[in-house]
Amino acid sequence: MVAKYKLEDLLELLKNYNVERLEDVKIEGDLEIEIEGGSGVDISSLTALYTLLNEFRYFFYHTSMALNYLQRISTVLGVPSPFQVAPVAPAVAPAPQPTAPPVPELKLPEKLVEAKFEPVKVEYPGYIEEVVLGATRADGGTRDYVVKLGGEKSLPFYIFDKPQPNLPAIAIDVFDRPPSLAKAVKVHYEDVIGSPAEWAKKCVKKFGADMVTIHLVSTDPLLENTPASEAVKVIEDVLQAVKCPIIIGGCGNKDKDPEVLEKAAEVCEGERVMLASATLDMDWERICNAAKKYGHAVLSWTQMDINNQKTLNRYLLKRAQMPRNSIVMDPTTAALGYGLDYAFTNMERIRISGLKGDTDLNFPISSGTTNAWGAREAWMAESPLEGDTPWGPRELRGPIWEIITGLTLSLAGVDVFMMMHPLAVAVLKEIFNTLGGKKKGGIADAGKWITAEV
Amino acid sequence: MKVKSPLEVYNFLPRTNCKECGYDTCMSFASHVLDRSAKVYDCKPLARDAEKDPKVKEKLDKLVELTSPEIAEVLIGVGEKALKIGGEEVLHRHELTFFNPTAFFFDVWDTLDDKKIEERCKRVVDYKKFYVGKYLTLDGFAVRCTSNDPKRFREVAKKVASYGKPMVLIALNPECMKSALEEVANQRPLIYAATESNWKEFMKLALDYKVPVTIRAKDLNTLKSIAVTFKSAGIKDIVLDPVTEPLGEGLQGTFERVIQLRRKAILDGDKDVAYPIMITPISAWLIEGDEVTKAYWEAVIAGMFIVKYGDAMIFHSIDQHVVMPTLTLRFNIYTDPRTPVQVAAGLRELNNPGPDDPVFLTTNFALTYYTVENDLNSAKIKGWLLVVNTEGIGVEASVAGGKLTAAKVKEIIEETKIAEKVNHRYLVIPGLAARLQGSIEDETGWKVLVGPIDSGRIKGWMEKNWPPKK
Numbered sequence: 001m002v003a004k005y006k007l008e009d010l011l012e013l014l015k016n017y018n019v020e021r022l023e024d025v026k027i028e029g030d031l032e033i034e035i036e037g038g039s040g041v042d043i044s045s046l047t048a049l050y051t052l053l054n055e056f057r058y059f060f061y062h063t064s065m066a067l068n069y070l071q072r073i074s075t076v077l078g079v080p081s082p083f084q085v086a087p088v089a090p091a092v093a094p095a096p097q098p099t100a101p102p103v104p105e106l107k108l109p110e111k112l113v114e115a116k117f118e119p120v121k122v123e124y125p126g127y128i129e130e131v132v133l134g135a136t137r138a139d140g141g142t143r144d145y146v147v148k149l150g151g152e153k154s155l156p157f158y159i160f161d162k163p164q165p166n167l168p169a170i171a172i173d174v175f176d177r178p179p180s181l182a183k184a185v186k187v188h189y190e191d192v193i194g195s196p197a198e199w200a201k202k203c204v205k206k207f208g209a210d211m212v213t214i215h216l217v218s219t220d221p222l223l224e225n226t227p228a229s230e231a232v233k234v235i236e237d238v239l240q241a242v243k244c245p246i247i248i249g250g251c252g253n254k255d256k257d258p259e260v261l262e263k264a265a266e267v268c269e270g271e272r273v274m275l276a277s278a279t280l281d282m283d284w285e286r287i288c289n290a291a292k293k294y295g296h297a298v299l300s301w302t303q304m305d306i307n308n309q310k311t312l313n314r315y316l317l318k319r320a321q322m323p324r325n326s327i328v329m330d331p332t333t334a335a336l337g338y339g340l341d342y343a344f345t346n347m348e349r350i351r352i353s354g355l356k357g358d359t360d361l362n363f364p365i366s367s368g369t370t371n372a373w374g375a376r377e378a379w380m381a382e383s384p385l386e387g388d389t390p391w392g393p394r395e396l397r398g399p400i401w402e403i404i405t406g407l408t409l410s411l412a413g414v415d416v417f418m419m420m421h422p423l424a425v426a427v428l429k430e431i432f433n434t435l436g437g438k439k440k441g442g443i444a445d446a447g448k449w450i451t452a453e454v
Numbered sequence: 455m456k457v458k459s460p461l462e463v464y465n466f467l468p469r470t471n472c473k474e475c476g477y478d479t480c481m482s483f484a485s486h487v488l489d490r491s492a493k494v495y496d497c498k499p500l501a502r503d504a505e506k507d508p509k510v511k512e513k514l515d516k517l518v519e520l521t522s523p524e525i526a527e528v529l530i531g532v533g534e535k536a537l538k539i540g541g542e543e544v545l546h547r548h549e550l551t552f553f554n555p556t557a558f559f560f561d562v563w564d565t566l567d568d569k570k571i572e573e574r575c576k577r578v579v580d581y582k583k584f585y586v587g588k589y590l591t592l593d594g595f596a597v598r599c600t601s602n603d604p605k606r607f608r609e610v611a612k613k614v615a616s617y618g619k620p621m622v623l624i625a626l627n628p629e630c631m632k633s634a635l636e637e638v639a640n641q642r643p644l645i646y647a648a649t650e651s652n653w654k655e656f657m658k659l660a661l662d663y664k665v666p667v668t669i670r671a672k673d674l675n676t677l678k679s680i681a682v683t684f685k686s687a688g689i690k691d692i693v694l695d696p697v698t699e700p701l702g703e704g705l706q707g708t709f710e711r712v713i714q715l716r717r718k719a720i721l722d723g724d725k726d727v728a729y730p731i732m733i734t735p736i737s738a739w740l741i742e743g744d745e746v747t748k749a750y751w752e753a754v755i756a757g758m759f760i761v762k763y764g765d766a767m768i769f770h771s772i773d774q775h776v777v778m779p780t781l782t783l784r785f786n787i788y789t790d791p792r793t794p795v796q797v798a799a800g801l802r803e804l805n806n807p808g809p810d811d812p813v814f815l816t817t818n819f820a821l822t823y824y825t826v827e828n829d830l831n832s833a834k835i836k837g838w839l840l841v842v843n844t845e846g847i848g849v850e851a852s853v854a855g856g857k858l859t860a861a862k863v864k865e866i867i868e869e870t871k872i873a874e875k876v877n878h879r880y881l882v883i884p885g886l887a888a889r890l891q892g893s894i895e896d897e898t899g900w901k902v903l904v905g906p907i908d909s910g911r912i913k914g915w916m917e918k919n920w921p922p923k924k
Contacts, residue, residue, distance in 0.1 A: 108657055108687055112650075115682045117674035119714045120721050160710045303855050332851075336779060337585070338821065339848060341786040344761075345548045352546070376910050377778055384910035385584050385832045392774035400750055404757045404779040408787075411761045431754060434705050442704025443740045446697055447670075450624060450647075453565060453600055454739035454770055 122161055124355035128152045128362050128415075129324050130165070131297055133211065134245025135272040140295075143271060144243035147210050149328060149415040150364030154355070156413050157435035167436040169416045170425050171211035171247055172203035173370055176226075176234045177218040182379035184398040185420050196234050197241035204242045207422040208429065213247040213276065214238050219260045220251035228256075228263040235267055247274040247299075247418070254282035265290035276366075277301035277330060280312050288320035298322060299366055301330040304339075304346050306353070310360045317360070324363075328416065333367045335375040336405045343367075344412045351413030364415035372405035373398065373420065399423040407431055455543055456520045460484040466517040467497060474498040487521055489792075490543075490553065494518050523553070524720055526729050528666050528691045530557065530594070530644045530766075531620025537593055539693070539765040540730030545720050547791055555788040556759075557766040558781070559596040559622045561736055564603075564610040571610060575617045577772050583781060586795065587824040590781050592619075596646075596736075596768040597634070599625035604633035612637045622646050622668075622768065628655035639663035644766070646670070646732070647695055653680050657687055666691035668732050672699075674711060682726050693766060695732035700741055700755060709758065716763040730765035739770050749776050756780045760787055795820040796846035801870035802839040804830050809877040811836045812920055814905070815863065816884060817844040817852055826884075826909045833913035838876065840866050849886040860890060860897035867898055880922050884909070 130151035135141025147169045154161035156168075178193050188207075192199035196214055203209040216231045218224040238246060248264045250257035261275045265287075275291055276299040278284035284298075291298045300316055302308040309331050316322045331350055334343040347365055354362030373379055378401035383391045391397060402424035406417050410432065419425055433439050457463055463484035470480070475496045477483040486492035494517050495501050503510040527541035537557045544550045560578045562571055575595065582589040595614050599607040604627075611623060611634035621643040625631045631645055647670035648656035660667035669684070669692060671677040681692055696711035712731055719728035738752035753776045756767055760783050769776065789795065796818045804827070816826045818841050830837060842862050844852035852858035863881075867873065881900045883890060885907035894902045903922060906915045 108654065108661075109683050110654075112653070112676075112679045113683045113686060115675065115678040115726060117678045117714075117718070117727065119674075120717045122717065122721070157706075157709065158713065159706075160714070303851055337782040337786065339851075340783070341547075341789050341791065344787070345546075345791055348546060349548050376908055377782070380908070380910055383584075384829050384913075387582060387589065387832075388584055389581050389774070391778065396746065396773075396775035397778065400753055400775050400779050403750070404753065404783055407754060407757050408761055408783060411758070427750060427754065431758075434702060435709055435758075437703070437706055439702040439706070442699050442702040442707075443737070446672075446699040446704060446737055446740070448740055449734065449736050449770075450598065450626060451600055451602070453563060454561075454736065 119160070122154070122158075124153060124357075126153075126355050126357035126359070126362055128351075128354055128364060128413075129327070131325055131328055131364050133247070133272060133274055133297060135270060135295075139272070140270040141272060142239065142243070143245055145245075146272075147245045147416075152355070152413070155351070156411055159435075159437050164436055166415070167432045167438070168410055168414060168428075169210040170208075170428060171213045171416060171418050172207060172209040172425065173215060173249075173418055173420050174199045174203065174212050174238070175215045175217050176231065177224065179215075179217065181420070182373045182398055184379065184395050185373060188422050197237040200238045200242045200246075204244050207425055209244065209425065211245045211247060211416075212238065212242060213249050213418050215249035215251075216260055216264070217249075217251050219256055220253055221256060222253075223251070228260045231260060232263045232267045235264055239268070239271060245273070246271070247276055249276045254279065258283040258286040261287050262290040265294045265296050268296065269294040272296055274299055274328060278312070278316065280308060280315075284312070284315060285320050288316055288322050291326065292320075292322065297326040297328060299328050299330050300363070302332065304332040304334070304342050306331070306346055306349055306361075309350060310358075313360050313363065324359075327363045328366050329361075329363050330366045330368065333369055333371045333405070333409060335372045335378070336401055336408070337375050337377060340405060340408060344408055347409060347412035347414065365413050366416045366418065367406070367409045367414040369402060369406045369409070369417045369419045369424075372402040375401055377401055399427070403427045403431075410435075455488070455490075455523060457488065460488050463487050463517065463521065466500075466513055466520075468499045468503075470499070472499060489550070490523075494521055524723070524728060525716075525765075526690070526692070527554070528644075528693055528730050530622070530642060530666060532640070532642050535594075535619060536642070537620045542716075542763075542765075543720075545716065547787065551790040551792055552788050554765065555784050556733075556764050557593045557620070558784070559594045559620075559766065559768050560592060560772055561596050561598060561768065561770045562610070562614055563598040563600045564606050565600040568613070571613060574772065575614060579617050579619065581772070581777065583778060584824075584828055585782065585785060586821050587797075590785060592772075592777070592781075594620035594622070596622040596624055599623075599627065599630045599634075602627060602630065604630045607631075608633040608637045611643075615641050615643075620644075622766070624768075626652060628652055628659060631656070631659055635659060635663045635665065639665055642666070644668060644693060646768075648680060648684070650676055650680070653683070657684055657689065660684070660689050660691075661687065666693060668693040668695050670695040670697060670732075672697040672707075672711070674714065674727075677715075678726055681729065685726070692729045693732050694727065694729045695734070698734040698737045698755065698759075700737040700751065705755070709762070712759060712763050731759075731763055732766045732768075733759040733764035734768045735759075736768045736770040746775075749773055752776055753780055757783055760784050796843075797823045797841065799841050799843035799866065801866075801872060802827065802841060804839055805834060805836040807836040807838050809875065810921070811838065811876070812880065812882050812916075813838045813840060813872055813876060814882045815840045815842065815866075815887075816909075817842055817847065817849055817858060819844060819846050819848045819852075822848045829909040829912055833916075835912065835916060838872060840870060840872065840881075842866050849884045853887050853890060858887060858890070860893035863890070863894050864897045867900070878922075 128150040131149045132146050134143040134146040136143050148166045151165035174196050176196050192202050200212045203212050218226040219231045250260050274297045278287045278298050279301050300312050302312055331346050334340050350361050378398040399421045402421050406428045464481055467480040475483045504514040523541040525540045525542040528539050530537045538554045539557050541553045562574050578592050581592045597611050597614050607630045615638045623634050623643045624646045644666045646668040649670050669680045699708050715727050718724045735752045735756040739748050749771045752771055797820050799818050814837055844857040847857050879900045882903045882905045888904045891902045
């Protein structure tokens with residue numbers, strides 16, 4: 001027994017299934033549907049109707065509405081949404097009698113609707129330059145190994161898009177005069193403050209630094225104002241003490257730094273260090289010339305502004321003629337809670353621009369993660385505010401502040417971290433190795449926490 | 455959101471510029487709908503006519519559909535404290551903004567004795583941390599069934615519900631879940647979780663009790679299949695848990711799954727996976743190690759997925775070294791990058807100052823300003839606070855970037871007529887602006903005192919330096 005129904009008739013029939021507000025639906029089409037007679041409605045017809053309607057949905061808005069009702073009715077009838085399954089042999093599920101008022105019992109899908117998840121593949125036209133720091137004997141230096149920064153073709157740790165040739169490196173800070181440090185940091189360096197060479201050794205041997213940064217802070221005219229020629233002697237000690245690649249930092253004075261870094265470049269000839277930093281308001285050309293002459297890289301530092309970063313990089317490339325493989329950028333790091341959102345987004349935008357092919361911005365990124373210790377949450381003994389829940393031991397708060405600052409920026413694209421707390425260094429390394437696919441294994445039953453006391 | 459230009463929204467509107475929505479023109483309203491600062495239903499004439507005229511109703515529905523977020527928005531809880539999760543539009547915050555901050559739920563389990571349960575709940579409810587002008591608080595509870603006893607689970611769910619915060623109910627056993635739902639379903643908890651083995655029962659629970667449901671599966675085909683099945687059964691409020699594995703390859707795989715899920719939804723517009731994502735940093739407590747190691751790793755997992763697409767999270771630790779950094783990170787990542795966080799420049803009077811009280815100076819970066827204001831208030835210091843317009847930049851960066859200069863200080867001193875309100879000429883500047891001391895003195899003729907680097911130390915500084923020694 002096959003009855004022919006018009007869509008209108010069918011909708012009339014569907015009314016019996018407690019489909020609400022059907023009165024509002026007007027059908028402007030003249031579709032004919034075949035429905036098996038007998039006990040209620042044949043499911044396969046519904047499925048066929050569904051397919052048919054689906055084809056027309058873009059032409060007839062009302063049809064599309066009817067489709068929605070059908071979707072609901074098919075649920076009520078116990079058919080897994082035909083939207084996902086091809087029409088199959090008539091289902092055997094008994095349809096409830098269309099004899100209202102009793103609401104038909106809800107019949108739910110018995111089987112999973114099989115769906116396939118097809119991952120999206122993302123490719124970028126550009127890439128990040130690879131910058132090598134340090135030089136071994138083979139290349140005219142005295143370092144035991146080199147550190148490679150950058151080289152990415154995808155977002156950080158998206159190794160499912162493209163392999164990441166170099167995971168982020170960590171350089172620990174060393175100062176040529178006693179710096180003011182948070183207590184939780186200071187305790188780890190008390191025995192070496194005053195001896196940059198010993199300090200550097202400790203960073204590498206004990207705390208696992210890939211590199212060290214020697215900051216020549218004493219050259220600051222407002223501090224000891226150490227002459228450049230004298231300040232750079234410390235570098236020679238450090239080069240003797242450790243065999244890792246090194247980074248040379250100035251004091252941040254725009255008049256003094258070019259002189260100091262120029263001298264540093266000279267004493268480090270052949271070692272391929274990174275000179276930190278060239279900024280827009282200082283004689284960057286002088287720093288770059290020294291870097292080129294003695295074979296070093298330069299850190300291009302701007303204050304959290306992508307356009308300034310672009311401008312400075314262009315100066316370094318076009319005017320100072322720096323080779324592309326010798327520029328690293330520091331777009332400025334702000335601590336968690338103190339502008340990290342700006343730092344993160346600025347770096348993320350720079351990285352994405354680089355990957356999309358902006359050759360003014362496709363350089364490795366450096367972060368002064370030690371800045372995290374500027375946050376009061378990292379170093380203060382207790383909240384100065386009465387309303388706050390007590391802050392807990394600062395020994396635990398400090399390192400995690402540096403870790404989360406670093407972790408966040410690693411996800412924006414940072415390639416080298418300048419840090420201080422040994423625990424923060426260790427945890428960040430673990431994170432990079434994990435996300436970088438270097439860690440095997442895991443937890444056998446990751447769902448155990450659901451029912452277990454942890 | 456499918457529409458990309460205000461014009462596409464405008465075409466659906468009455469175009470009468472009636473101003474009932476609060477905006478001057480329909481076009482202005484349209485652009486606010488587009489950046490999600492206004493809702494379609496705020497167009498009163500459209501909403502009213504839709505009630506009478508089915509044709510208008512169609513139009514309204516169509517507009518709502520076109521302007522609905524890429525990722526479904528799911529509501530957990532009821533009333534004022536209800537949490538909205540999901541509703542995101544973009545993969546990177548600078549492309550627009552992220553909308554609904556990751557919801558933090560804190561672990562309570564039913565084999566804990568009642569007193570301890572109360573203690574934990576109270577700690578969560580009482581938690582506050584001052585930040586940028588207000589207190590950050592914690593969102594809700596994750597109640598776990600570790601007893602496998604329906605009666606006990608129900609009892610504890612009821613107890614926790616009495617604290618009035620949104621909840622996630624956690625049990626894989628449908629009997630236990632049903633029992634708790636009978637008690638607290640009216641609180642609209644998120645149920646956790648439907649899996650490959652219990653999905654049928656959970657589907658029924660979600661429908662019967664009208665509660666949002668989490669689907670948990672490591673295999674993304676399975677996850678999607680269950681989501682599609684649920685959708686076909688009429689379930690709209692779905693949260694996806696691609697399983698947080700806490701270590702090694704497992705964690706790397708979790709990172710990949712989360713990113714693939716969100717990318718599929720945003721880039722491919724695949725509505726079958728366009729749901730909020732659940733992350734469980736609590737999984738960190740399965741690793742070997744001491745409590746601090748586990749807590750740190752819990753913060754690390756949370757941090758990773760606050761940045762990358764986690765919409766809801768379950769935490770075990772309520773210790774500050776987990777809560778404070780993650781709560782702060784969430785605030786930072788979910789801050790709207792389109793609006794600079796600044797306050798109005800000018801003069802603020804703190805604690806009814808008199809003519810002998812000190813004059814302080816700070817920037818109009820909201821974070822700096824509120825920190826200073828609160829430190830001064832908390833230390834009960836009377837004083838005058840000059841707020842310089844540094845375009846929303848903090849002290850250190852604005853000194854370096856020339857946004858805080860002696861000329862600007864002179865300007866604010868003149869504008870606020872502060873010289874008429876005090877009978878001294880001492881100005882306390884932030885320690886981080888120390889290098890401006892000389893130039894401000896030259897420019898303004900005021901004597902400049904360099905305050906502490908962190909205003910949290912202002913009290914001790916005042917004891918030594920105020921009133922100034924002549």
